[in-house]
Amino acid sequence: APPMVKLRIVDVSPKPKDGNAVDASGEIPDESLLATVQLEEAVAARMPCIIRGLSLGPCVDTWPKPERFAEFVDCPVKVHVSRDADLDFVAKNFAYKTVSLAQLVQRASRSVQPEGEYFLCPEERYYLRALGGDSRSEPAQLARQFPQLAPELRLPDQLYPSERQFSSVLRVASAGLRLWLHYDVMDNLLCGVCGTKRVTLYPPYDAEYLYLVGDKSRVANPDNYDAAEFPDFAKATPFTGDLLPGDVLYIPAMWFHSVLNVTYTLSVNVFWKTLRDELYDLKDAYGNKEPVPIARLMQSLQSGLKTVTASGLPPEYCHVYGVQLANLIRERLCDGGAGSGQDQSAAE
Structure with a gap:
C-alpha cells in the first residue's frame, strides 16, 4: 500500500517585527508573502494543504459557546441523525430530522442526550450541512441563512476569487462522527471554527481504487474497512492532517475527502467556480453535479x-x-x- 502523506501546512501567522508582535488585522502581513506565494503554487498544482494562522474573526471565540446560538431557537435546520459513527450515504444509515439551530448546537455538543431529547437513541450523532432557502436550486449562503453569524466570520477571500464564489456553508457535527468519502466539482476552503477535524484525502487519479457510486465511495471509513470486499482500496494514497480552530483546508475539485470530527465541531466552507460558467449545471445547489x-x-x-x-x-x-x-x-x-x-x- 502507498505510504500515508501528511498534508502540507502553509503557516501565515503574523510574525514578530522589530521585537513587537504584529497585530492580526485579518490581512496577510508582509512577512507572510512567501507563504502566500506557496499557497498560490499549491492551488496551481491542484494540491490540498492546510493554511494556518489566518484571522477568521471573532467566531473562533464566540461560536464555541452554545449560548451564542440561543437566539436561533426559531431557526429550523434539517440534520442527519445516526446511531452509527460513520455516516454512509450509499447505505443511508441515517435519518433526516428537523430541529432548531439552538437545539442542534446543544445536542451536538453533548455525547449523550437526556431522556426525551433524542430521536433514535441517547448516543445518536448529528450532522448539519446548511441548505439554501430553496434547497433544490439555491446554494447555501451564510450571510443569507444566518445573517447574525456572518459578521463574526472573516472569510479568507484573499485566497480565492470572491467574484467566483458559489456558496458558503455552515456545518455542525458531533464528536466521533465521520462524513462519507466523496468529491466535489468545485474548489473549496473548509474553515475550522470550533473543534478538531481529522481529514483524509485521495487524489483524483486514485478514483479507480475507491469503489465509486456516483460522487461517493462505498468505503465509509478509510481507516477501518473490509479488505476482502474492497481489496484495491489499499492502492490509493491517503493525504491526512488535523484541522484545528482557525485553520483553513484547501480542497481542490475532484479530490476525494472524508472528515472525522475528533471533537464537536463548527465550520464553514466556501465553494468557488474554477471552470467556465456554462460547464456547471445551473440547478446545482450543492456544488457536486457533474459538469x-x-x-x-x-x-x-x-x-x-x-x-x-x-x-x-x-x-x-x-x-x-x-x-x-x-x-x-x-x-x-x-x-x-x-x-x-x-x-x-x-x-x-
Whole structure:
C-alpha cells in the first residue's frame, strides 16, 4: 500500500517585527508573502494543504459557546441523525430530522442526550450541512441563512476569487462522527471554527481504487474497512492532517475527502467556480453535479446501453464491445484526451 502523506501546512501567522508582535488585522502581513506565494503554487498544482494562522474573526471565540446560538431557537435546520459513527450515504444509515439551530448546537455538543431529547437513541450523532432557502436550486449562503453569524466570520477571500464564489456553508457535527468519502466539482476552503477535524484525502487519479457510486465511495471509513470486499482500496494514497480552530483546508475539485470530527465541531466552507460558467449545471445547489458535458455523455451512454441490453445480443458480443467501449473512454478521458488542453479554465 502507498505510504500515508501528511498534508502540507502553509503557516501565515503574523510574525514578530522589530521585537513587537504584529497585530492580526485579518490581512496577510508582509512577512507572510512567501507563504502566500506557496499557497498560490499549491492551488496551481491542484494540491490540498492546510493554511494556518489566518484571522477568521471573532467566531473562533464566540461560536464555541452554545449560548451564542440561543437566539436561533426559531431557526429550523434539517440534520442527519445516526446511531452509527460513520455516516454512509450509499447505505443511508441515517435519518433526516428537523430541529432548531439552538437545539442542534446543544445536542451536538453533548455525547449523550437526556431522556426525551433524542430521536433514535441517547448516543445518536448529528450532522448539519446548511441548505439554501430553496434547497433544490439555491446554494447555501451564510450571510443569507444566518445573517447574525456572518459578521463574526472573516472569510479568507484573499485566497480565492470572491467574484467566483458559489456558496458558503455552515456545518455542525458531533464528536466521533465521520462524513462519507466523496468529491466535489468545485474548489473549496473548509474553515475550522470550533473543534478538531481529522481529514483524509485521495487524489483524483486514485478514483479507480475507491469503489465509486456516483460522487461517493462505498468505503465509509478509510481507516477501518473490509479488505476482502474492497481489496484495491489499499492502492490509493491517503493525504491526512488535523484541522484545528482557525485553520483553513484547501480542497481542490475532484479530490476525494472524508472528515472525522475528533471533537464537536463548527465550520464553514466556501465553494468557488474554477471552470467556465456554462460547464456547471445551473440547478446545482450543492456544488457536486457533474459538469454539463459529462452529464450529457452519461445520459447518452445510459440510453445507448439500454438499447443494447434490449437488443438480445449474445454475451460474447456484449463482452467484446464492452471492452472496446471501456478502452475508448479510458483513451479519450482517463489518459489525458479531453483534459490535456487548458481551455477549461475560467481564467482564459
